[in-house]
Amino acid sequence: MNILKQAAMVMVLAVGTAGLAEAHHAGNSQFDGNKVLPFQGVLEKVYSGNPHGYLYFVRTLPNDQQQHWVFETDAILAMHRAGLSVRNDLKIGDSFSLAYNPALDGSNGGNLVAIQIKSGRVIAFMTKNNVETAKKLLREKLFNNDTQNSQGPH
Secondary structure: OHHHHHHHHHHHHHHHHHHHHHHOHHHHHOOOOOEEEEEEEEEEEEEEOOOOOOEEEEEOOOOOOOEEEEEEEEEEEEHHHOOOOOHHHOOOOOEEEEEEEOOOOOOOEEEEEEEEEOOOOOOEOOHHHHHHHHHHHHHHHOOOOOOOOOOOOO
């Protein structure tokens, strides 16, 4: 009888947890997961939180105006598992190239898909497919000196 109770408890917990995870992860209502865009900017601030963190960037446009951008990240533990050390790899004042899903409201920012750190390594989040997509995007759009392609939706 204990085995049946344990199995039932596992089933209840699994269903309940899946429901909570689905309810929390409403990324489709905030970001366009069908688009992956490039971005280059200087890191201003890092907020490492749970379940998400945020990276704040500034980018200077050709007319010397500054744009401020914010990108939502995975939780610090998920970033660490992906190979990113917030403490060692994300230095304030350093320039970064990244790929992101744009915000649906048109604001300057989105959901971080991948980031290229100082060593040149590209670290992708969420799915394995993001690694190849991000590497291709970073290669083709960020490093071809075409500023139109690197400025995102604005």
